[in-house]
Amino acid sequence: MFNRLFGIKINLRWASKPSRKSLPSRYFDSEEYICMTTIKFKKINPNAQIPVYGSAEAAGFDFKSVEFVVINPGETKLVKTGLQVQFPEGYELQVRPRSGLALKNSITVLNSPGTVDSDYRGELGVIIINHGKTPFTIGVVGGG
Secondary structure, three states, rough: EEEEEEEEEEEEOOOOOOOOOOHHHHHOOOOHHHHHOOOEEOOOOOOOOOOOEEEOOOOOOEEEEOOOOOOOOOOOOEEEOOOOEEEOOOOEEEEEEOOOHHHHHHOOOOOOOOEEEEEOOOOOEEEEEEEOOOOOOEEOOOOO
């Protein structure tokens, strides 16, 4: 079983870069502006966990699943996070696969990068496909 960690990265990016008039010049070509943006997560499942960075240099958050899922070879499934998200207009969240999982287990995000629009308020889910030859198991947060 895969260590309970969902193994998906999520990154906040400008959907379209703001004009120079709307931002101070020092922010326009810098990631500094993105770092100052607030992302709010809401648990809609008691087992959900707020995503965290896996390390100080991580490019995105790591998510965990709130359900036990087995994805058979050639199969596609929606894996639920138990979370809703809110972030500023003009941004999008991008859901990207982990390269280590792709290499070792032949799984990936089907519509990579998956896009979450700033006005989406449903549960965050990730569409996973298993290109491998063996079933891939995602464990449940908090056990299971």
